[in-house]
Amino acid sequence: xxxxxxxNPGISSSYTKIRLDKxxxxxxxxxxxxxxxxxxISAVELNRYPDQEAASLKNxxxxxxxxxxxxxxxxxxxxxILLNLMMAFVPRDGCLMTLSPSFSGYEQMSGSLGVRVKxxxxxxxxxxxxxxxxxxxxALAASSPDMTIIDRPNNPTGLAVxxxxxKEVASLTRGVIVVDEAYVExxxxxxxxxxxxxxxxxxxxxxxxxxxxxxxxxxxWGVSKPELCKKVEKVRPPFNVGVxxxxxxxxxxxxxxxxxxxxxxxxxxxxxxxxxxxxxHGWTALPSKANFVMVYSKxxxxxxxxxxxxMGIHARFPDMGAxxxxxxxxxxxxVGMEEEMGxxxxxxxxxxxxx
Numbered sequence: 001x002x003x004x005x006x007x008n009p010g011i012s013s014s015y016t017k018i019r020l021d022k023x024x025x026x027x028x029x030x031x032x033x034x035x036x037x038x039x040x041i042s043a044v045e046l047n048r049y050p051d052q053e054a055a056s057l058k059n060x061x062x063x064x065x066x067x068x069x070x071x072x073x074x075x076x077x078x079x080x081i082l083l084n085l086m087m088a089f090v091p092r093d094g095c096l097m098t099l100s101p102s103f104s105g106y107e108q109m110s111g112s113l114g115v116r117v118k119x120x121x122x123x124x125x126x127x128x129x130x131x132x133x134x135x136x137x138x139a140l141a142a143s144s145p146d147m148t149i150i151d152r153p154n155n156p157t158g159l160a161v162x163x164x165x166x167k168e169v170a171s172l173t174r175g176v177i178v179v180d181e182a183y184v185e186x187x188x189x190x191x192x193x194x195x196x197x198x199x200x201x202x203x204x205x206x207x208x209x210x211x212x213x214x215x216x217x218x219x220x221w222g223v224s225k226p227e228l229c230k231k232v233e234k235v236r237p238p239f240n241v242g243v244x245x246x247x248x249x250x251x252x253x254x255x256x257x258x259x260x261x262x263x264x265x266x267x268x269x270x271x272x273x274x275x276x277x278x279x280x281h282g283w284t285a286l287p288s289k290a291n292f293v294m295v296y297s298k299x300x301x302x303x304x305x306x307x308x309x310x311m312g313i314h315a316r317f318p319d320m321g322a323x324x325x326x327x328x329x330x331x332x333x334x335v336g337m338e339e340e341m342g343x344x345x346x347x348x349x350x351x352x353x354x355x
Contacts, residue, residue, distance in 0.1 A: 020340060025215070025291070028213075030255065033251065049243075056246070057250045061221055071195075071224060078209070083109050089146055089176045093114060093115070121321070122154070129154075148173060150166060150169075153290040156330075158288030163191050177201055182209070186263060206220070293332070294331070298328040299355050316332040
């Protein structure tokens, strides 16, 4: 399959709104869901505070994921839940451990709370990014972190650390393990298999922003045993999830087949894009279990940024943490529509002549 398979002659380099920088779902909300939301929300009493316990949404999530309502935590996006977790389990000057690179929000939040961060470096062999598991195990023993956050798949690399290893990590630490599954629907398997297999010190974070395509709602949710849930509830602000987001998320859960169909389309496009990138001289596409792909080249970053800007492509040039010393261009590209991915491939082809 050649680059031309992605190309759309109706889209030119003057197209200036190719938004592939925030890992959003490129598909619009289905009309049926919009209509059902319109009818449902018309009955909402906007002059009243939302249900502080969000019972209806928790019951719907319980049916969806198979865990009891009192195991479920809700937040104004996954970010708020992460912040609440840090406040609940990591004291000031306490230790948070995570991967490097990883989701930038972890460091931003921990910094605002005065938390020390222990970073476990990922490694790059020229084709893929890996985690040396023994490094993380050794760091657990040496640092005794209050909390360890592992995003799987990892943002920005797309790496999915195995659930078997994370269960081992949970058994080795005194602290809480947060498994951030913001992108889990796109591959890699979930930590939420059944109640018996969920360790007592593990909190699994999920979101409506990515696979569900509802980033504008700002609804995050998480699952853990009630003992952890209760501690998070103690620091959760009252009425933190509004009445409209609660109702919209509840209704959206009835469209899981639509969600899975769109996820299948995105993962198919992702895998084809990775194959095409590998055919372009000087560029490498890392394996990915998310709705984004990290591409790398020894090409000068400034030149890459200029070329992307010229072609109207908004992509992410993230802080690569432990990998930042490797020279060249690291670009995280959200998987969009096929036509958009074709333009990204055109940009990489143009840059390949400069490598």
